Amino acid sequence: MHHLLRMIKMRFDALVIGGGITGLFTALDLSLRGFRVALVERGLIGGGTSGKMHNLIHSGARYVTNDIESATECASEGKVLRRIARPFIRDTGGLFVDVDGDDEFYGEFINGLKKTGIEYRELSREEALKIEPRLSESVVRAVWVPDGVVYPLSLMTSVAVAAHDNGAIIGQFLKLEAFELRSDKIERAVVRDMVKGELLRLEADVYVNTAGPWVGEVAEKAGVEVSVLPTAGAMVVLNGLLNNLVLNRLRPPSDGDIIVPFNGHSVIGTTASLVESIDELSFSDEEIQFLIEEASAMVPDVKRYGVKAVYGSVRPLIKMGGAGGREVSRKFEVYRHDKPANMVSAVGGKFSTGRLMGESIGNVVARMMGSSKESRTREYVLPELREPRDFADHNLPLIDEDAHFLTSLSSTSQGLASDNLWIYSLALISLMRLHRQKLMRLD
Ligand SMILES: Cc1cc2nc3c(=O)[nH]c(=O)nc-3n(C[C@H](O)[C@H](O)[C@H](O)COP(=O)(O)OP(=O)(O)OC[C@H]3O[C@@H](n4cnc5c(N)ncnc54)[C@H](O)[C@@H]3O)c2cc1C
Numbered sequence: 001m002h003h004l005l006r007m008i009k010m011r012f013d014a015l016v017i018g019g020g021i022t023g024l025f026t027a028l029d030l031s032l033r034g035f036r037v038a039l040v041e042r043g044l045i046g047g048g049t050s051g052k053m054h055n056l057i058h059s060g061a062r063y064v065t066n067d068i069e070s071a072t073e074c075a076s077e078g079k080v081l082r083r084i085a086r087p088f089i090r091d092t093g094g095l096f097v098d099v100d101g102d103d104e105f106y107g108e109f110i111n112g113l114k115k116t117g118i119e120y121r122e123l124s125r126e127e128a129l130k131i132e133p134r135l136s137e138s139v140v141r142a143v144w145v146p147d148g149v150v151y152p153l154s155l156m157t158s159v160a161v162a163a164h165d166n167g168a169i170i171g172q173f174l175k176l177e178a179f180e181l182r183s184d185k186i187e188r189a190v191v192r193d194m195v196k197g198e199l200l201r202l203e204a205d206v207y208v209n210t211a212g213p214w215v216g217e218v219a220e221k222a223g224v225e226v227s228v229l230p231t232a233g234a235m236v237v238l239n240g241l242l243n244n245l246v247l248n249r250l251r252p253p254s255d256g257d258i259i260v261p262f263n264g265h266s267v268i269g270t271t272a273s274l275v276e277s278i279d280e281l282s283f284s285d286e287e288i289q290f291l292i293e294e295a296s297a298m299v300p301d302v303k304r305y306g307v308k309a310v311y312g313s314v315r316p317l318i319k320m321g322g323a324g325g326r327e328v329s330r331k332f333e334v335y336r337h338d339k340p341a342n343m344v345s346a347v348g349g350k351f352s353t354g355r356l357m358g359e360s361i362g363n364v365v366a367r368m369m370g371s372s373k374e375s376r377t378r379e380y381v382l383p384e385l386r387e388p389r390d391f392a393d394h395n396l397p398l399i400d401e402d403a404h405f406l407t408s409l410s411s412t413s414q415g416l417a418s419d420n421l422w423i424y425s426l427a428l429i430s431l432m433r434l435h436r437q438k439l440m441r442l443d
Contacts, residue, residue, distance in 0.1 A: 009419055012038045012169075014365055017176045017203035017218055020050035021351050023210035024159040024170075025358025025377060026365075031166040032380060033366055033373040038202060039168060040177035040191050046156040048212045049352055052313035054235055054269045055262050056246055057081060057089055058352045059119070059149040061096060062253055064106070064112025069331050071116045074352045078146065080378055084435065087196040087384045088155035094147025094246035095128060099297050102251045109143070115271045120145050134242055134299045147246040148311060149262055151334050152351060158382040161372045165383070174200070179207070179340070186222055186340045206365050207346040213314040227318075233270035234283040234289050234312040236371060238305040239287050242266045247298050254296025258341070265308060268295040278314045280380045318348040334360050336368070344368075 014025045014030050019041025027039040041047070060075035071236055082089055098106055111208045113120045121144040127136070128142035129135055136144075162172045180188040180201075219226040237407070241264050251259035260267045266441040268291045275281065288310055296302040332349035344364055349357045359375040366373060371443040 006284075010036075010038075011166065012036050012202065012204040013369060014038075014208055015040065015202055016204045016210055017189075018048070018168065018209070018210045018211035018214070019045040019156075019172065020048045020162070020210065021046075021159075021354030022050075022210050022212065022346055022349065022357045023188075023208070024129065024156055025355045026208055026210055026346075026361045027168045027170065027358075028159050028163040028166065028363060028373050028380070029267065029358045029362035029377050031163050031168040031174075031363060032376040032400070033371060035365070035369065035371075037168040038204070038288050039163070039170050039191075040174035040176055040202070041170075041172050043196065044172055045160055045170070046153045046437055048214070048307040050354070051153050051316065052311050053152065053351055054258060054260055054267065055150055055152060055206040056231075056258065056260055056352070057150045058350065058385050059094060059147045060116060060118050061094070061143075061145040061147070062248060062258075063110075064116050065108050065116065065347060066252060067115060067331070067372060068112070069254055070350070070353075071112070071118070071439055073331065073356060073401055075116060075118050077078065077353050078148065081150075082148070082431065084355075084377070084380060085150075085155050085158065088151045088382075090149045090151075092147065092149050092245050092247055094145050095132060096125070096143045096145065096248045096250040096423040097135060097139045097298050098141045098250040099136065101138055101141070102138065103251065106141075113143070113145070115128060132243060134301050134341070135247075136244070136298055136300050140295065141166065144245075144249065144271065144307075147248070149260060150351065154385055155382070157409065158385055159199075159225055161385075162380065162382050164254070174210075176218055176221070180410060181222065181340060184339045185342050205342060206368055207340075207343045208361060208365060209343065210361070213316040215347055216344055219337075219343075222337075222340050224339070224343070224345075226335065226347060228279050228347055229236070229314040230275050230318040231272045231317050232275040232281055232312055233272055234287055234291065235267050235269040236307055236391060237309045237311070238266045238268065238302065240265065240305050241306045242299050242301050243431060249298060252381050254294075259295050265303070266302070268292065270312075272315070275314060281308055281312050281314070283312055315351075332357050332360070334364050336364055342368070 008087050013035035016027050016035050016039040027037050030037045058074040063071035123142045148262035164170050175192045177192050178190040179186045185205050191200045209218045216226050216228045243259050243261050247259040255271045258269055335349050337343045337344045346361055362375050
């Protein structure tokens, strides 16, 4: 085994572990501040929670009654993302629909919207039906808010390309296996090249743990404990599109209360159940039926459309004393560890606030490196991708195609010197783009 452990000659300022929305925006943030950055992702970019979520850019309205801080963060980040990531967001708008019996919550909800300054419009039943004709007869009124839909894999690819353009190395199929520690610091990371099977050693000044729900697992390898509340959620993709706007049930956040229009399909979500194993998710027929039942209170036709697929992922929520998956705040924390003194871990957040998380991590790392350079991601307009966004994000065929993709990846990387991670990461990104184009023809 030892002869396979190769040292990468380059030394980095920061090594980011995990290529979800948080890690990618961290890599972009740090590279724009002039740091030499490498990111290692054990699979494909977005292969964790960020590529398998509900695809909603929150207006913040969902959290106005129970989590004001998250609501405010989502509201302001929504505006930033629409400026820097315009091609990847659809401004569908969202409706919070008041189904007969939900009325108690209405006043509290409107007060929360006023307090957080989120734009809204109260609609009568007739006005709501004009923009969303399939709403149930039990809907008595609705509130319009600026919810949107995001194409997460396209957006993440664009952040990866932007980080790469600014000098970051974005390596896919590179899994952090271990840290080599000396006194109270990490000296090196040992990373497995999942395509060739060999182990590589990477050196950096700071190690950033953005492994999402796996953040505890990665921290453990450095001998530190980071507690995460792994909360799984299921989403049901229907055989067709029933809604034009993001539909939310006007009640405190609960299971099965959102229907997102995405890529020609309505996607119902979601659930929140604590799980033991993050890597082996399964959802029962009862859970799926429950989601359909709940969503049908807003749109009865949901029951007439068959289920095309079910997918799910795990929220990396902050562990808070006594609180379960639904009560836990969606805000995030960035920890600078005492030991090892050159490690930072990030927990919590939302896809919608991933850029802000990257900025906060960037601030901590910049301080550690003695730099006063400010974050630039708030203004940095992300590159457009060539392929049409509507086809780039189909979660389902992506999974079917993985085997073929790995084969082509493997044969391409055989021809490259793997020390030369610059080329390697470039090849991976362009292969990923090709892969997405293949999906276009599939659909
Ligand atoms: C069911 C569900 C629905 C959601 N819907 C929404 C929504 O509609 N809108 C919204 O804003 N938010 C939503 N969220 C929340 C949001 O998806 C997450 O907060 C966010 O995507 C987390 O991003 P991340 O980068 O922190 O984690 P991840 O995306 O999980 O990224 C972590 C990465 O680390 C990698 N990794 C792990 N271990 C290693 C290792 N040893 N070496 C290298 N790499 C490693 C993983 O492969 C993974 O890609 C939802 C969450 C769930 C669970």
